[in-house]
Amino acid sequence: METFPSLLKQHATQRSNDTAIRMKRYGIWNSYTWQQMASEVDQILCALAANDIKSGDRIAIIGNNVPELYFSIVAAQGLGAVPVPMHADSTPHELKALLKDCDAKIAVLQDQQQVDAIEQAVADLPNLDVAIYLDERGMQSYSTEYFKSYSSFLQQGVAYQQQNPQFASEAMAQVSLDDEAFIVYTSGTSGKCKGALLTHANYVATAAAFISQEEIGTHEEVFAYLPMAYASTLFHVYTLWMMQGFTINCPESNETLLIDMREVGPTLFYGPPHFFKMLHASISSRSASSKSNMLDKSLAELHTKGRSFFSNLLVFNPIKDLYGLSKVTHAYVGGDVLNEDVFQFFKAIGINLKATYGTTESAGCVTVQQPDSANDKSESNVGTALAGVEVKVTADNEIVFKGINAFKGYYNDASETQAVIVDGWVHTGDIGGVVNQQLHVLERSDAISKFANGADFLPKQIENTIKSSPYIKDAFVTGEDKDYISALIIIDGDTVGAWAELRQMQFTGFRDLSTKDEVVELIAEKIKDVNASIERIGGKNCPHIKRFTILNKEFNISVGEMTRTRKIKRDVVASNYAPLIDALYSTTDKYDVVDSTGELVAQLRLQTA
Template sequence: MQHEMQACVPGTPGDHLMAVLAANAREHGNAVAMRERERGIWQETTWQALLDQVLAAAAGLQARGVAAGDKVLIVGDNRPALYFAMLGAIALRATPSPAYPDSTPEQLLGQLTREGVRHAVAEDQEQVDKLLGLQDQYDGLELIVYDDPRGLEGSTPAHAIAFTTLAQQGRQCLQQQPGLEQDLLTRAGSDDVAILLHSSGTTGAPKGIPLKHRHVLFAVRSAAQAGYFGVGESHMAYMPIAWVGDFIFTIAAALALRFTVNIPEKQETVQRDLREIAPTVYFTSPRAWSTMLTRVQVGMAESTPLKRRLYDHFMPYAVALERRHLAGHQPGLLQRLWRGVGELLIYGPIKDQLGLSRARHAYTAGEAIGEDIFLFFRALGLPLRQFYGQTENSALCAAQEAGTVKLHTVGKPFPGMQVRISDSGEILVRGGNVFDGYFDDDAASAEALQDGWLHTGDAGHLEDDGQLVVLGRVSEVVYTTGGARFIPTFIENQLKFSPYIKDVCVLGDGRDWLAALVAIDWDAVGHWAQERGVAYTSFADLSQQPPVYQLIAGLMRTVNAKLPAPTQIRRFVNLHKEFDPDDGEVTRTRKLRRGVIAEHYGEIIDAIYDGRQSIEARAQITYETGESGELRRELAICDVGAAEARA
């Protein structure tokens, strides 16, 4: 397997993504590399056809002025043309710089300005219009390549071109210049930047994180050596292309391990398409696993009485077996036989409905996952495991081994990667997967990289068997006025284990006691309310219903029981809206921007700590058009110990 994973000796100048792609086309040219569902039909692209598309994109981009060192903005949902263009830019030694598809014009402007972007590849009219709307503020954009022509045909701006036209021009260049193809295959080097990703920007402007060919290939090969995934996996590309996970899985691992990448028709059809493909490797966030569990629970609640009785028997049975298995106990013959019956009647059908019937590798990362959620999916028979990584270390650093899964750890480092804990309790990482420094930010680079070690900013510890425990961000360790030490994210994650809480911001830094701002989960709480006959008309109305306050207070009391008294939550508010990335309250990966939240909800926070029972809240909201408005609502303030005592 090791020979199959490498195009040449790792670390040498010729070991790069284009060399791996060329080897795949040469040795496995007729095998399927990519599928895209288009108008209900899966269209297949072989490795040879993928290479041809990438070379055509590279030649076309070069003909349009893209050169080594240029930054190429990539914006849109997962589409083959965007990946072709991304790899085409890489072949030219230019650097793809992806943005989230729901980025606001202001966020795109910041990225264009900071990186001096001259070329962009956009999915459709929506993204093109965003870029064109910035012309008065940024006149450096010379080329826009778009994939979907709908809405643009007949009114194409002078400096915009369809991807199909660009690729056709590229093919002409390849025909007219016999040596160009080989040049494009060998121009890149292992020490070139393959992708420019970005930090979440929770405390300011996002930092650029350049990952080189050698970083991402080292990470993928190391993870494969540890059995994290293998050659020939089937993978669904639905994660945002601006997130490191998508680049590592859909580009780096797909090339190095010859994955078949499956692209859904659109984001709204992911679940349907996932079921048809049934990938062998599946990775998503704890929040997505929680949403999936909620969907199962809602579906079972609405099914026939017989199915509900079977579910209510077999699922607790499987969870109990899995809990005992994780504690080191092996099931007996009768237990295995009865579990087999459950597989036939309940577990198998549920996995089939979720599209995970073939999943050999299932992972979660990004934040802590609830014990109940984790146990549920493992009880179904999915080999769900946790892993740990950051953009700065190519997303792959440590993972739970199949036979040593613990509920509270993220596993052991992959081969060739080292982890240690500093005297201050910070997790430090060293290995070939670690980046060389931030883009155009020497001060931040010097702070993050010291003596060859990446300072992750995460607090944690290593257990005696070498497994890593992640506690939260070092920067988020705060204190009450009484000196009680706590990490807000740790408590928030405990609360978000419930499907009824989508987001929560724990308060208490420099205060006498802790409080919380809660954004309920609209779908889960809405279904809960319907089942109990609680009437509501909107998100804001639902959030303020007394039974909903009682529900959330009960969840908080459960979490409080696990916390020291000085760090228990005393009061909370159910907000009348979700935290919104367009309002700057969370990042695109839903990390809290605490400074913005403190500013937006300052009056509510003051009311909580003043002892008031309610407050008229005003919230600034940003619509999809970019216009803003104000939302007003009377909000109750609830004592956790007395949920009924509300105005």
């Protein structure tokens, strides 16, 4: 097996003029060949060495998907240093905590947003020697001693390389499979973020198994749009790219994401549930505004008569083309459970979507659905383990794994490492089971509780079913030690707004829209549908959703209510909304939302389903 730096050298030799990476800047796609990439990586590696970076040092990578950050990752790995990806929109508090935890010596930043965050935290970061920024706009007033431009940093590398022409090649040759390739921080769903140590062998061996099983080619087009700090990005984009030598494409911005994706036409695509949910909601909204109702008719025909030539030609293919999915041959969803209705919708329009299961501690992948299991109608089914990986469920129904993908442990956290790795098995904290050799993921162990009647309360199953509606963006259900379930609902402002406009409803914004009688009735219908199948969804003796309210704002990442992977932090939401939740278990039908000064902000309607 090869390390990431040696894989780069192979591609630079074997496919030197092939496009390695593209990025859209100012409306124009700019490309780097593998040879150009390798040359710049060597310069970055030498610049790191010139700044006294040595094997084992940690290098923070902070920004969105841009070529120079990918190059910096490979360069750090080539020197034996360990890249630590962090989110581009991290707050100063978040960055300070992570940079201190990993003892980063250098940070490579995308633009002024990250520079501002670092500047506010720098006094508490004595080990951070220098921060390199890529985008020089607006940077004239910052300290030139501490903050350096990427261009001047590269000049250091060129000078060092001229004095030591063989240094980069010799350094890369010293990197071994057992060296640490990344420190990847967990999302913090169940507590503080922890830095998982993963080796070159973890990623390369896991990717080799995935590539062999899924028949991933060397000429794929991949759209790199998810944060680089995601474990899934490091596997499904970075590792597969470095293994196969295909092309990755970086969008200009989040605002142009769907336009850029359509221009690229990816063939290999990975997305989290919230991305597919967003696409489904957008497609449903467009369909609802169409007088022909062709999508619903084609889906109905598909279930009764099978796929027809005209449905593909006139409905399904245009939808795929509009959203940049027309060339996709390999599609995967992971990071959480995607509602079965949404999953089957994409299958119906001709996307061969498969569910995957992975954790930060597993190099991003543990299981993948097989062709015979991808048609399983259970949304919890995530398939079978990759070759070289073993998965089982303990007596307490916890999913554990071991094998080629198992991480070394948490950086500077021996106690957490010992708690998670037991007798060689990595404990995931996820509850599930194995049915017909297929792994099923149900819930986080710390999210399971009991209703007053003693039945198990698995909130994720119920929330996912509620969120299958294109009009509902998020849902949070409560019911521990209660006789019934209550729900906090967040509408999808775009789809509900379009729905309201079709009905010529007048509204001034999200807050006003969420209080409209028609919108409340729309959500109540979905709650009614969920209640009709509540025992199938939530398990035997699961009580009904009796009360719900539509919130006047979305859950907030900055105050810790959601992770950046859009997973709800249950303890934070339960605490922040405790008075409202208590009101849902009372007889009152209204709840006043006030600000810190006591001024009324909104009046929520507490509905009985």
